[in-house]
Amino acid sequence: MDFDLTEEQRLLQDSVARLLGDKYGFEQRKGYMKSADGWSREVWSQYAELGLLGLPFGEDEGGFGGGPVETLIVAEQIGRYITLEPWMSTVVIGGGFLRHGASQELRNELVPQVASGEMLLAFAQVERQSRYDLFDVATTAKRDGDGWVINGRKGYVVHGDSADRLIVTARTAGDRRERKGIGVFLVDAKGPGVERRGYRTVDGQRAAEVELSGARAVAVLGNPEDGLPLVDQVVDECIAALAGEAVGAMQAVHDMTIDYMKTRQQFGRPIGSFQALQHRAADMLVALEQSRSMSYFAAMSAAERNPVERRKAMAAVKVQIGRSARFVGQQSVQLHGGIAMTIEYAAGHYFKRLTVNDAMFGDADHYVRDLSETGGLVAAA
Amino acid sequence: MDLRFTDEEIAFRQEVRDFIARELPAETRERMVAGRSPTKQQVVDWQRKLNARGWAAPEWPKEAGGPGWTLAQRYIFREELQQAPAPSPLGFNINMCGPVIIEFGTEEQKKKYLPRMLNLDDWWCQGFSEPGAGSDLAGLKTRAVREGDHYVVNGQKTWTTLAQHADWIFLLVRTDPTAKKQEGISFLLCDMKTPGITVRPIITIEGGHEVNEVFFDDVKIPAENLVGEENHGWDCAKFLLGNERFGQARVGASRERIRRLKVIAQESMDGGRPLMEDPDFRRKVTEIEVELKALEMTVMRVIATESKRKDKKPDPATSVLKIKGTEIQQMCSELLMKAAGPYAWADGDPDEEDGSNEVDVAPDWAFGLAGVYFNWRKQSIYGGSNEIQRNIMAKAFLGL
Numbered sequence: 046m047d048f049d050l051t052e053e054q055r056l057l058q059d060s061v062a063r064l065l066g067d068k069y070g071f072e073q074r075k076g077y078m079k080s081a082d083g084w085s086r087e088v089w090s091q092y093a094e095l096g097l098l099g100l101p102f103g104e105d106e107g108g109f110g111g112g113p114v115e116t117l118i119v120a121e122q123i124g125r126y127i128t129l130e131p132w133m134s135t136v137v138i139g140g141g142f143l144r145h146g147a148s149q150e151l152r153n154e155l156v157p158q159v160a161s162g163e164m165l166l167a168f169a170q171v172e173r174q175s176r177y178d179l180f181d182v183a184t185t186a187k188r189d190g191d192g193w194v195i196n197g198r199k200g201y202v203v204h205g206d207s208a209d210r211l212i213v214t215a216r217t218a219g220d221r222r223e224r225k226g227i228g229v230f231l232v233d234a235k236g237p238g239v240e241r242r243g244y245r246t247v248d249g250q251r252a253a254e255v256e257l258s259g260a261r262a263v264a265v266l267g268n269p270e271d272g273l274p275l276v277d278q279v280v281d282e283c284i285a286a287l288a289g290e291a292v293g294a295m296q297a298v299h300d301m302t303i304d305y306m307k308t309r310q311q312f313g314r315p316i317g318s319f320q321a322l323q324h325r326a327a328d329m330l331v332a333l334e335q336s337r338s339m340s341y342f343a344a345m346s347a348a349e350r351n352p353v354e355r356r357k358a359m360a361a362v363k364v365q366i367g368r369s370a371r372f373v374g375q376q377s378v379q380l381h382g383g384i385a386m387t388i389e390y391a392a393g394h395y396f397k398r399l400t401v402n403d404a405m406f407g408d409a410d411h412y413v414r415d416l417s418e419t420g421g422l423v424a425a426a
Numbered sequence: 427m428d429l430r431f432t433d434e435e436i437a438f439r440q441e442v443r444d445f446i447a448r449e450l451p452a453e454t455r456e457r458m459v460a461g462r463s464p465t466k467q468q469v470v471d472w473q474r475k476l477n478a479r480g481w482a483a484p485e486w487p488k489e490a491g492g493p494g495w496t497l498a499q500r501y502i503f504r505e506e507l508q509q510a511p512a513p514s515p516l517g518f519n520i521n522m523c524g525p526v527i528i529e530f531g532t533e534e535q536k537k538k539y540l541p542r543m544l545n546l547d548d549w550w551c552q553g554f555s556e557p558g559a560g561s562d563l564a565g566l567k568t569r570a571v572r573e574g575d576h577y578v579v580n581g582q583k584t585w586t587t588l589a590q591h592a593d594w595i596f597l598l599v600r601t602d603p604t605a606k607k608q609e610g611i612s613f614l615l616c617d618m619k620t621p622g623i624t625v626r627p628i629i630t631i632e633g634g635h636e637v638n639e640v641f642f643d644d645v646k647i648p649a650e651n652l653v654g655e656e657n658h659g660w661d662c663a664k665f666l667l668g669n670e671r672f673g674q675a676r677v678g679a680s681r682e683r684i685r686r687l688k689v690i691a692q693e694s695m696d697g698g699r700p701l702m703e704d705p706d707f708r709r710k711v712t713e714i715e716v717e718l719k720a721l722e723m724t725v726m727r728v729i730a731t732e733s734k735r736k737d738k739k740p741d742p743a744t745s746v747l748k749i750k751g752t753e754i755q756q757m758c759s760e761l762l763m764k765a766a767g768p769y770a771w772a773d774g775d776p777d778e779e780d781g782s783n784e785v786d787v788a789p790d791w792a793f794g795l796a797g798v799y800f801n802w803r804k805q806s807i808y809g810g811s812n813e814i815q816r817n818i819m820a821k822a823f824l825g826l
Contacts, residue, residue: 046498
């Protein structure tokens with residue numbers, strides 16, 4: 046048991062922190078948000094130079110050779126600076142589908158493009174009725190010669206507006222809520238039959254509504270008749286990364302709150318001298334430290350081979366981190382007072398990211414239900 | 427970063443588990459599964475079995491009679507005892523007074539007290555709190571005056587757990603009333619048979635006799651029973667309280683309670699089906715399991731960082747252990763009581779032998795669950811109340 050980072054991991058952490066410290070001041074972030082893409086191509090190319098875009102791929106295919114711990118390290122920094130680039134969509138989710146679902150040929154083609162920053166990916170999974178159920182898929186994929194044709198609508202496709210390729214879940218067989226009969230398809234985002242409507246989300250990121258009418262898949266990821274296990278695996282890996290992002294964001298906004306409590310004067314003394322506020326700050330620290338522990342558990346469980354155990358672990362991670370993110374986010378605003386209610390102050394932006402982070406792929410309430418229905422973590426004696 | 431136990435540690439866990447399965451008397455285990463405290467005799471017998479195996483004091487160094495384990499081994503050992511469930515080594519001997527004597531005591535004191543502590547030939551109790559000194563422990567008033575080769579002690583201690591079983595007491599006394607609060611305190615060892623000591627039971631809300639008041643009326647304590655230097659007892663006290671760090675997380679104990687809870691909630695009916703099938707109840711259980719998993723990982727982090735660290739500064743995560751550990755245990759006790767439904771409410775008089783409060787009303791699994799719930803409210807009060815923990819966090823870690 047060892048929670049220390051290796052020398053290489055520490056270097057990775059330092060280099061990401063240095064880059065973002067330099068490029069992601071609050072004012073700079075606002076500038077990126079207002080730009081056409083809603084994020085920075087310049088920062089993105091620097092991600093590529095640091096190896097962050099090839100992070101999860103093997104060194105033999107031009108990647109960084111990182112595992113769940115490396116992903117956690119980068120995700121935590123991304124949360125610390127609440128960055129806007131499509132790293133989670135392209136590298137964690139897209140990279141996950143390429144690693145676990147793509148043919149060798151497809152990997153040879155796409156991995157170098159992803160690692161160099163030329164290829165942006167987005168996961169088109171959510172539908173109007175699906176809410177957080179990954180298996181609830183109405184979009185259809187029909188065989189057409191040796192290819193597939195896709196019809197349906199996808200919503201809240203994170204970074205779907207700037208993506209080059211969409212990773213689309215579509216039903217190849219069965220009823221809408223059946224676990225079997227789901228396929229995962231790669232679709233050219235700019236190709237015929239794909240219409241996208243981009244918009245900004247409350248946390249400052251970008252997303253798109255996607256209409257697929259007779260769009261042809263450029264490739265199949267995994268088994269088109271039984272792709273749900275692949276989706277589960279990639280989403281579980283993403284949940285581990287989201288845990289890191291949440292911890293980074295909680296740490297940043299907690300630090301900000303403590304600093305403010307030391308400087309803001311009321312009744313002739315710093316508000317941090319009041320015990321009611323001190324105890325709230327201590328409770329936030331408890332939530333943060335428990336979350337940090339849980340993010341390590343997430344990294345440890347991301348590589349778990351038994352899919353049932355892995356899902357349970359990630360459900361627990363979502364519950365703990367989601368509850369903590371809510372508490373830390375809300376209380377950061379509360380302890381600051383009015384200033385954190387303004388859009389010109391950073392705390393509110395962390396609060397918003399934490400709120401969205403909780404809901405990504407299902408919020409804490411969703412996973413409490415899930416985990417409780419599958420017997421929980423402790424077996425009865 | 428490698429978050430798994432090593433193969434050696436996994437083998438060690440199995441060795442401990444096998445030992446417990448072989449050596450723990452069934453009556454002791456059954457009594458603890460039912461949520462009752464083990465009797466004095468059960469604690470003594472078990473401690474002696476552990477001592478015969480060399481495992482009586484997991485945290486002690488080899489030269490003092492401990493097994494010389496790593497932090498991970500100590501954690502595994504305690505977790506296995508809690509999960510069994512089996513009695514833990516007596517805390518007053520092994521985690522409180524023993525380590526103070528090892529750190530601050532003379533060679534004579536070590537020779538005289540430690541072997542008898544290990545074998546539970548002497549049962550120790552703790553004389554710290556006073557009616558006027560709870561969270562503000564340094565405000566204690568019990569007075570010790572040096573007269574020749576003795577101290578003469580007058581005053582009152584309270585909340586003295588299991589003093590009714592104790593052969594010895596370690597206590598904080600004021601030896602210099604003119605010094606600043608923390609600077610006039612000394613750490614003394616006292617034979618409970620010394621004339622002038624009176625133990626008076628305090629019956630807690632659930633009706634049990636666990637804690638006591640201990641009165642000192644011109645009690646003569648030999649000067650050689652002073653540990654460390656006179657007026658430097660606060661160093662011993664701080665050291666002792668710092669040693670409680672992992673103890674209060676009690677992850678294994680909570681896991682055992684959750685297992686038990688699931689059994690009871692399967693037998694207890696609600697709306698015509700087992701309570702465990704009620705979605706609301708089940709979700710409450712799940713929420714605790716999740717908190718417990720996070721706590722377990724926090725304990726691991728503390729162990730991993732502590733075993734490498736040279737300085738003795740505590741990790742911010744350590745205060746989390748007390749707050750979360752006690753909150754989780756209290757939640758477990760509450761859900762256990764609720765799971766029992768109307769059968770939770772039978773009440774009785776304290777048992778003379780073990781101080782517990784039980785009556786025989788069916789079904790078996792409901793016995794005393796309400797009592798444990800009420801009794802366990804103490805957990806967020808003792809060992810530095812959870813509010814004191816938040817003060818510590820605000821000052822030491824957040825710099826507020």
